[in-house]
Amino acid sequence: MKYDVIVIGSGPGGYISAIRAAQLGKKVAIIEKYPTLGGTCLNVGCIPSKALLDSSHHYYDAVHHFEEHGISVEKPSFDFGKMVDRKASVVEQTTGGIKYLMDKNDITVYEGLGSFESNTQVKVTKNDGSSEVIEGTNIIIATGSKPSTLPFISLDKERxxxxxxxxxxxxxxxxxxxxxxxxxxxxxxxxxxxxxxxxxxxxxxxxxxxxxxxxxxxxxxxxxxxxxxxxxxxxxxxxxxxxxxxxxxxxxxxxxxxxxxxxxxxxxxxGRRPYTDGLALDKAGVKVNERGQIDVNDHLQTNVSNIYAIGDVVRGAMLAHKAEEEGVVVAEYLAGQKPHIDYNLIPGIVYTWPEVAAVGKTEQELKDAGVAYKAGKFSMRALGRSRASGDLDGFVKVLADKNTDEILGAHIVGARAADLIMELAVAMEYRASAEDVARICHGHPTYSEAIKEAAKAAWDGKPLNA
Known part of the structure; x- marks a missing residue:
């Protein structure tokens, strides 16, 4: 069988790339060696970890914070088995949604290990040992990463x-x-x-x-x-x-x-390492660097012109949303479009509580680069919304160019930081100044007011509520 695009790997980068290519009129196949689609993120990473983080957060609040809100309950307890079952249910629903999207977009799914036979042929080896070879005009490698270890550590996967x-x-x-x-x-x-x-x-x-x-x-x-x-x-x-x-x-x-x-x-x-095991990259002539990453150019194209690679298997941050954007870029590039991706504007997030989120440059990076900058910082504790919810920890920090006032970086520790950071990512995409953000009317009372105040602190050094 011949396809316009073959995607190896069905994680966030792979399945998104397949969908976008299909939307743009390509005949697409996707290969996944596991029984469920979605890769590490959906099966054993982002989604299940957030499910357990949310469940444990609810329990923690019941134990430590309900009383201050005037809510009295008997001593809270938890059923860890039910938490794990709920996590599994969330994963099942999410991976099932990917299967639906494959069907909706007429993407052919092959279950098995994908390995190169040549730069246009991929062999799919199934669990029963049988195999078939499919052909693709273009091939996208989206095989992701696996957890790293240290040389002297023997992982028994039990303790x-x-x-x-x-x-x-x-x-x-x-x-x-x-x-x-x-x-x-x-x-x-x-x-x-x-x-x-x-x-x-x-x-x-x-x-x-x-x-x-x-x-x-x-x-x-x-x-x-x-x-x-x-x-x-x-x-x-x-x-x-x-x-x-x-x-x-x-x-x-x-x-x-x-x-x-x-x-x-x-x-x-x-950390994690790029996962290329079993791909037989040598048969396609694809080069890998000393860190195990597949070398690509600015279009995510490998040294073999019809083969592309995205996500954790190439350079850059190992983030699901980075892989998604790269998948879209490759699909659109193959369709003759001119997409772009700004790696400086890919947010980094830690889903503790309070959450942590950042985009752009850190203060140390600006210092090291010799960039003249100014910083504005505003405490979450000063917000009415934070006092109302009891989420007082954290701050918003905005870094701006000292001469032009353009926002160069933003860093948040606080409630819903993962969502709040996107206001600043959008602002930076359009090269907004700290004054631009400071002059936008923000709803009151909201956590986002801390962004307005930090931007004002960076712009003229005079936040209104501090």
């Missing part, structure tokens, strides 16, 4: 686990040791801390969320410590050993001293 196993535990850990203070570690650590686990985060860098703005890292550390999480930054892990039902993590602190942590589970959350 020494990755994010995949952390999302389907049968019990709440007594003491969860998290190696890595990035997005995945903090989100899953938050889930289990809210449900009663002791959580210790061991991070090699001097701060958690080390790639984010320093003010963000500082504020998030303060808030999560208040919630009971423990942080051990500037700690280099050297060994992880399972001893029966316990796990011992050995690390060296910044003083050069060896320290150890003992828990019943250890979550290894040190």
């Amino acid at each position: 020494i686990i990755t994010s995949t196993e952390a999302l389907k535990l049968k019990e709440v850990p007594k003491h969860l040791i998290v190696i890595g203070g990035g997005v995945i570690g903090l989100e899953l650590g938050s889930v289990y801390k809210r449900l009663g686990a002791d959580v210790s985060v061991v991070e090699y860098a001097p701060a958690i969320t080390p790639t984010m703005d320093k003010d963000v890292s500082k504020e998030l550390t303060k808030v999560l410590k208040k919630q009971g999480m423990k942080f051990h930054v500037s700690h280099g892990v050297s060994a992880v050993e399972r001893k029966g039902e316990e796990v011992v993590v050995t690390a060296t602190n910044k003083k050069g001293e060896e320290v150890s942590f003992t828990g019943d589970y250890c979550l290894v959350a040190v």
